[in-house]
Amino acid sequence: MARISARFHVTWPGFTLDLDLDLPGRGVTAIFGQSGSGKTTLLRCIAGLERAKRGFLSFNGEVWQDEQTFLPTHKRPLGYVFQEASLFPHLTVMGNLRYGLTRSKEERRVSLDQAIELLGIGALLERKPERLSGGERQRVGIARALAVSPRILLMDEPLAALDLARKQEILPYLERLRDELEIPVLYVTHSPDEVGRLANYLVALEAGAVVAQGPLAETLARIDLPIRLGEERGVVLEGVVAERDEKWHLERVEFPGGFLWMRDRGIPLGQHVRVRVPSGGISLSRLPQQDSSILNTLAGIVEEIGDDDHPAHSLVRVRIGESMLLARITKRSVAALDLRPGLPVWAQIKSVAVAQ
Amino acid sequence: MLLNSDDIQAVLLTVRLAALVTAILLVVGTPIAWWLARTRSRLKGPIGAVVALPLVLPPSVLGFYLLLAMGPYGPVGHLTRALGIGALPFTFWGLVLASVFYSLPFMVQPLQNAFEGVGDRPLEVAATLRASRMDTFFTVVLPMALPGYLTASILTFAHTVGEFGVVLMIGGNIPGVTRVASVQIYDHVEALEYGQAHRLAAVMLVFSFMVLLALYAWRPNARKG
Numbered sequence: 001m002a003r004i005s006a007r008f009h010v011t012w013p014g015f016t017l018d019l020d021l022d023l024p025g026r027g028v029t030a031i032f033g034q035s036g037s038g039k040t041t042l043l044r045c046i047a048g049l050e051r052a053k054r055g056f057l058s059f060n061g062e063v064w065q066d067e068q069t070f071l072p073t074h075k076r077p078l079g080y081v082f083q084e085a086s087l088f089p090h091l092t093v094m095g096n097l098r099y100g101l102t103r104s105k106e107e108r109r110v111s112l113d114q115a116i117e118l119l120g121i122g123a124l125l126e127r128k129p130e131r132l133s134g135g136e137r138q139r140v141g142i143a144r145a146l147a148v149s150p151r152i153l154l155m156d157e158p159l160a161a162l163d164l165a166r167k168q169e170i171l172p173y174l175e176r177l178r179d180e181l182e183i184p185v186l187y188v189t190h191s192p193d194e195v196g197r198l199a200n201y202l203v204a205l206e207a208g209a210v211v212a213q214g215p216l217a218e219t220l221a222r223i224d225l226p227i228r229l230g231e232e233r234g235v236v237l238e239g240v241v242a243e244r245d246e247k248w249h250l251e252r253v254e255f256p257g258g259f260l261w262m263r264d265r266g267i268p269l270g271q272h273v274r275v276r277v278p279s280g281g282i283s284l285s286r287l288p289q290q291d292s293s294i295l296n297t298l299a300g301i302v303e304e305i306g307d308d309d310h311p312a313h314s315l316v317r318v319r320i321g322e323s324m325l326l327a328r329i330t331k332r333s334v335a336a337l338d339l340r341p342g343l344p345v346w347a348q349i350k351s352v353a354v355a356q
Numbered sequence: 357m358l359l360n361s362d363d364i365q366a367v368l369l370t371v372r373l374a375a376l377v378t379a380i381l382l383v384v385g386t387p388i389a390w391w392l393a394r395t396r397s398r399l400k401g402p403i404g405a406v407v408a409l410p411l412v413l414p415p416s417v418l419g420f421y422l423l424l425a426m427g428p429y430g431p432v433g434h435l436t437r438a439l440g441i442g443a444l445p446f447t448f449w450g451l452v453l454a455s456v457f458y459s460l461p462f463m464v465q466p467l468q469n470a471f472e473g474v475g476d477r478p479l480e481v482a483a484t485l486r487a488s489r490m491d492t493f494f495t496v497v498l499p500m501a502l503p504g505y506l507t508a509s510i511l512t513f514a515h516t517v518g519e520f521g522v523v524l525m526i527g528g529n530i531p532g533v534t535r536v537a538s539v540q541i542y543d544h545v546e547a548l549e550y551g552q553a554h555r556l557a558a559v560m561l562v563f564s565f566m567v568l569l570a571l572y573a574w575r576p577n578a579r580k581g
Contacts, residue, residue, distance in 0.1 A: 049480050073483035080484035086477050090499040099495070100485030148485060 004152070004184075008045045009054040010038075010208075017041050017052075017208040025060060025152075027200035028178050028185045030216075032192075038208040039188045043156050046186065047080050048073040059152065077106060079150030079183075083157045085141035087129035093140050094125040100148035108149050110181065115146040118180065119173050135166035139173060146177075153177075153185045159194060174198055179272075192229030196236050196276050196355035202227070221324035223306035223315045233308075233315065234278035235326050236355060241267050250295075257321015261295045262352050274355040279308075281351035282327035284316060286337055288346050296349040300325065302341050305334060318347050325349075363556050365532055366540035373448070373536060374516040377455040381463040381512050382505075384456065389467035390493075408461050415458065419525025422454045426526070446528045451536075454526040455516050462511040470504020471497065507571065514567045517560075 003025050010017040017038040023029050031039045044050035046057060048064065048071060057065040064071045079100075087096050101112055116122050119139040129137060138158060145153060158174075159167045171194075178185065178198060187198060195202065195216070202219045204212040204227050212225040220227060220235045227233070239255035249264040253275055260275060267273055288297060300318040308315045314334045316327045325347055339345065359367065392404055410418055425432045426444040432453075436444055444450035474497055482492040498505075520538040527534030529543065537560055544553035 047484060049483070073480070074486050074488055078484065080481075082477065082481065084477075086481045088478060088481070088496060088500075090496075090502075099482075099487070103486035103491075144485070 003060065004046075004186075005056065005058045006042070006046060007056040008042065008052040010041060010045065010050070010052045015208060017045075019205075019208070019210055021203065021210065021213070023186070023203070024201050025184050026182070028187050028198050029201040029203060030195040030199035031186060031188045031203045031205060032190070032195050032199075033205035034190055036207070037205040039190075039205050040156055041208075042205070043154050043186060043188050047078060047154055048076055049080075074103075077104075077151040079145030079148050079153045081138075081142050081145045081153070081155040081158045083161050085129070085134075085137035087132075087137055087140055087144070089129055091129075092125065093121065093127050093129070093132070096129070096140060096144050097125075097147050100144060104148040106149060109151070109183065110146045110149050112147050115143040118146070118176055119143040133166075134162055135169045138162060138166075138170060142170075142173070142177070146181075146183075150183060153183050155185060155187045157188055157190070159191070160189070171197060193355065196229050197274055217324065221317055221326050223304055223317055223326070229276070232278050232280050233326055233328065234276055234281075235324055237275045237277060237323055239273060239275060241269050241271050241273060244269060255323055257319075257323040258298045260298075260349065260352055262354070265354060267354070276353045276355050277325060277349060278351065278353070279315065279326045279328035281349060282318075282325060282329075283348045283350070284318070284327055284329055284333070284337065284339065284345045285348065286343075286345060289348060292348065294348040294350060296352075298325070298347045298349065300345055300347055302339055302343045302345055304341060305339060318345060320347065358555055359559065360552065362531065363537075363540060363552065366535050366537045366556075367559065369448075369532065369534075370517055370536040370538075373451060373455060374513045376452055377459055377516045378463075378509050378513045380452070380456055381459060382509065385460065385463035385467055385508070385512075388460075389464045390471055390497075392464065393468045393471035407464050410458050411461050415519065415521025416525055418458060419454065419522040422457060422522070423525055426450055426453070445526055446530060446534065448527075448533050451523060451527040451534050454522050455519060458519055458522045459512045459515050462515045463508045466504050466508035466511060467501065470501035470508075473504070474500045506574070510567055510571050514564060518564070 004023040006019065006021045006023070008017060008019050015038070019042060031042060033039045041050060045052045045055060051070060055065050063069055064076055088099065091099065097112060097115070119142055121136065121139050121143055124132060124136055124140065132140065142158065159170060162170070175198065189195060199216045202213060202216045203210060212219055212222070212227045217236055217238070219225065220229065237255040239253040241251055242254040242259065243252040244264060245252070250261045251264045251267060253260050253262060253273055262275070298320045300320040302316060303319050304317045306315050308328055312330050313328050314331050316329060316334070316339060318325045318327060327347060388407065392400060423445055424430050427433050428437065428443055433443055436442060444453060478496050478500060479492055482496045487495065518538065520542070523534065523536055523539055529535050529539055537556060541553050541556050544556065
């Protein structure tokens with residue numbers, strides 16, 4: 001399997017980046033962290049836009065940087081999407097797309113037509129960048145990076161400069177890109193929503209160091225890692241919309257190990273969705289609850305119990321078939337229910353959110 | 357006839373000189389301006405100051421040093437004699453060389469501003485789109501800096517047309533060789549030929565005004581682009 005090995009040591013006044021990463025060469029890897037965590041610097045080092053004094057980088061066994069080698073950016077088979085679209089102002093949309101296309105002679109993994117179609121920019125080709133909206137500009141920027149047929153796509157907070165409506169406009173295109181192309185993506189972001197929606201693999205950075213990395217669902221369900229997407233901890237379940245209940249306006253999402261009912265958001269049957277289940281919205285009981293208003297009750301097994309930030313709280317990881325939930329309950333309840341690893345429990349899920 | 361044949365000869369010589377100097381400075385000024393715009397070297401300050409010197413130096417001072425350098429015992433003079441070109445002072449090419457120095461800041465500074473205005477990002481984008489540095493310069497920087505190039509060329513041309521002190525120091529006053537329009541006017545005045553001085557001066561005045569008008573009228577358009 002394709003892999004990216006990266007070791008970088010960068011020191012600036014007041015900032016040190018010290019990383020040793022082994023990343024999967026497929027799917028979307030989110031590089032997640034607050035500003036100043038070094039995530040953009042990492043991406044720039046991988047692209048060769050920044051040169052780490054001490055570093056090693058190989059892509060599928062091909063060395064891009066070591067003690068002797070430093071492959072310049074224009075010789076690396078990558079595509080790069082900047083936070084601002086940074087289109088060339090003197091060229092039309094088509095001119096921007098063709099710029100990289102004519103300079104990349106390797107095999108065509110992505111055709112120009114495919115890039116145009118994927119990002120839905122067919123109607124914009126003759127326009128100058130100044131006549132595009134922010135969202136359109138960024139879609140052109142992404143298509144331009146794809147048009148060089150990159151073997152890896154690097155995206156540096158591609159949605160951060162856009163407002164909420166523009167983000168919602170672009171996210172479906174990014175999902176298509178993830179699902180339809182075989183190109184691995186490194187996606188730098190500080191947005192939990194984007195991680196929840198797009199990532200297959202997660203690398204969390206803090207102050208220039210890796211605090212957690214691994215497949216998304218697995219990593220979010222780990223108690224020993226302080227990873228939270230947004231306000232509180234929680235997991236992401238990947239499932240398919242399997243049934244619609246017209247009468248009660250509900251939809252049923254099947255995931256490996258069970259299903260959840262949620263309010264009907266009009267998502268078509270058969271579509272893949274990602275559902276975020278926050279830890280605070282889960283309660284546990286030893287017996288199935290009768291007479292409860294809670295719609296979703298799942299049978300599972302306690303795997304691990306650990307401390308949460310507040311001394312009153314415990315985090316309990318519950319396995320539901322092949323999936324994992326993380327429940328935050330009080331330590332008093334842990335004691336009262338006598339919870340311990342291996343015990344069968346019922347998880348009542350109060351709230352779920354579709355990742356978007 | 358507005359101008360007599362001597363005047364016309366002087367005007368044509370002036371235009372030829374200015375066009376040549378502009379062409380040479382486009383080639384010479386570009387790398388200097390690029391270096392000044394991009395470098396983090398400590399030499400940026402001193403080199404920038406040297407380039408700007410002709411802005412503040414009296415033309416006679418510049419002309420004096422250039423005369424010494426180009427003279428038979430100066431470094432440039434040694435070189436030109438070794439190459440079999442002979443001495444440069446009081447020749448058209450001597451005038452060209454002197455004008456290149458004299459007009460250097462008028463080419464370099466607008467170009468430097470234009471290059472700085474392009475910024476780092478387009479260069480990085482071009483690199484991620486497989487363009488080498490040279491390729492990037494010609495396909496991204498140059499088109500983006502085009503307004504700066506037009507400004508720099510117009511200013512350089514106009515400034516060379518208007519030079520007087522350096523011409524007198526280096527070129528003297530040889531008809532058809534070094535007698536440019538500004539010197540010709542001086543001659544007319546010296547000879548009390550006020551009518552001819554008037555006509556030639558008027559031509560210069562109109563020319564200068566047209567150049568500046570073109571520059572100012574055109575610039576807002578450039579920004580829209």
